[in-house]
Amino acid sequence: MAADKVDPIHQFHITKLIPINIGGYDLSFTNSALFMVATVAVASAFLYLSTSSRSLVPGRLQSVSEMAYEFVGNMLRDAAGTQGMKFFPFVFSLFMFVLVGNLLGLFPYFFTVTSHIIVTFGLAALVIGTVVAYGFTKHGFGFLKLFVPHGVPVYLLPLVVLIEVISFVSRPVSLSVRLFANMLAGHITLKVFSGFVVSLSALGAVGVAGSVLPLAMAVALTALELLVAFLQAYVFAVLTCMYLNDALHPGH
Amino acid sequence: MSLNVRPWLDGRGPSNYVAGDFKKRTDGDGLTGQGGCVADKNGPDGTGKTGRGKQHEADNRDDDLERRRRDLEASLATRRPDRLEGKDDAKAGSAVGYGQALKLSSEFIAGIVVGAALGWFIDRVAGTSPWGLIVGLLLGFGAGVLNVLRSAGLVSEFGTGDKPRDPKE
Numbered sequence: 001m002a003a004d005k006v007d008p009i010h011q012f013h014i015t016k017l018i019p020i021n022i023g024g025y026d027l028s029f030t031n032s033a034l035f036m037v038a039t040v041a042v043a044s045a046f047l048y049l050s051t052s053s054r055s056l057v058p059g060r061l062q063s064v065s066e067m068a069y070e071f072v073g074n075m076l077r078d079a080a081g082t083q084g085m086k087f088f089p090f091v092f093s094l095f096m097f098v099l100v101g102n103l104l105g106l107f108p109y110f111f112t113v114t115s116h117i118i119v120t121f122g123l124a125a126l127v128i129g130t131v132v133a134y135g136f137t138k139h140g141f142g143f144l145k146l147f148v149p150h151g152v153p154v155y156l157l158p159l160v161v162l163i164e165v166i167s168f169v170s171r172p173v174s175l176s177v178r179l180f181a182n183m184l185a186g187h188i189t190l191k192v193f194s195g196f197v198v199s200l201s202a203l204g205a206v207g208v209a210g211s212v213l214p215l216a217m218a219v220a221l222t223a224l225e226l227l228v229a230f231l232q233a234y235v236f237a238v239l240t241c242m243y244l245n246d247a248l249h250p251g252h
Numbered sequence: 253m254s255l256n257v258r259p260w261l262d263g264r265g266p267s268n269y270v271a272g273d274f275k276k277r278t279d280g281d282g283l284t285g286q287g288g289c290v291a292d293k294n295g296p297d298g299t300g301k302t303g304r305g306k307q308h309e310a311d312n313r314d315d316d317l318e319r320r321r322r323d324l325e326a327s328l329a330t331r332r333p334d335r336l337e338g339k340d341d342a343k344a345g346s347a348v349g350y351g352q353a354l355k356l357s358s359e360f361i362a363g364i365v366v367g368a369a370l371g372w373f374i375d376r377v378a379g380t381s382p383w384g385l386i387v388g389l390l391l392g393f394g395a396g397v398l399n400v401l402r403s404a405g406l407v408s409e410f411g412t413g414d415k416p417r418d419p420k421e
Contacts, residue, residue, distance in 0.1 A: 162391050163391055163394045163398055164398075166367045166370065166394075167395040169366045170367075171362075173366055174358045177362060178358045181354070181358065235355075
C-alpha cells in the first residue's frame, strides 16, 4: 500500500470500526464484519436485481444468475441425489458467500473475508454441524454406521472406528484450512510481487526497467487468483455436497 | 552360460541397456523390472531348454545373441516412450499437480492435527498425560493416511465397503 512500508501481512489486520462491548465480550464491528456484510449485500443485490426482470429469454446478468443456480443445483444433485435438493438453499448460500468474498478480496484495499481461518472454519463447522444434526435426526443411531466400514474383522473394529472418527472430524479442518490457505498464500504472493515493483522503481531508470518483470508476474498472479477464487468456492461447495450425502445416506 | 552372457549384455549396450537401466533407477521403478528382463533373456538359454540354443550351440551363438539383443532393444523401446510420455504429462499438468498436492497435504495434516488435538483434550480431561497425546498422534497419523488415500480415490468412501470413489476435487 504505502510505498515506504511494504508489509505483505498488513492487509489481513483486523481493525475495529465500531467498538461494541457486551458483557465482557468484544463484539466490535470490524473491517472483517464490514466486508462480510458487503459480501452478503453484493451477492443478494446481484441475484435480486439480475433476476428481477424474470424474462423468459434471459439477459446477460440474468443468465449469470441462472448459470450459478444450475451449476450448484447440478453439483448437489450429482453428489447427494434428488433428496439432497432440500439443502440447496444452504449450499447455494455458502457457494455465493465464498465466491463473492473471494472475488471482493481481489479488489485493491479490500479486505479478504476468507483469508481468516476463523471465518472459513466457522463455515466448515456450520457444514459439519448440519451433517451431524441432520444425520442423527434422520437416521438416529444408524448414522453411526458411517464409522463402521463393511468387512472389517471384529478385533480390528475399535481401531478402525477410532481412525474413521478422527478422519471424519478432520474434514471440517481440512475444508477450512484449504480455503484459508489458498486465499492467504495468494494474497501474500500478490502483495510481495507488487512490493517488488514499488521498491525496484525507487532505484532509478534501471530499477524501473527491471520492475517490469514483477509487474508482469503480478498481473499473471491476479489472473491466477481469479481462477483460485472460483475454484476454491467450487471445491468448498462440492465437498459440502459430498458431506451432506453422507448425512443423507450413511452406510448406503 | 549365463555368466558368459551377462558381461556381454552389459558391455554391449551402453547406448541402450545401461542408459535404460539408469533411467529406470532414477524413475524409482527399481532394478527389479530390468533385472527381470535380463533374467528372462538368460533363463531359457542358460538352462538350454530352447531348441535353437541346443542345435546351433557354438557356431550360431552370434545369431542367437543378435536375436536376443534385438528383443531387448524392442522391449526397451516399448518401455521408453511410456516413461517419456509420463514425464510430459507431469510437466503439462503442473498446475493441476499443485492443486492436488495442496489438497492431499491439507487432508494429511488435518488428520494429524485433529488426532493430536483429541489426544491432548483427553489428556486434559482425564489427566492421562502424555499417553492420550501419543495415542492420538498415532491414530491421527493413520487417519491422515486414510484421508489422503480416500481423497485420492484409492480407498472406499465413508460407510461403504467396496466402492472406491473416482478422484475429484
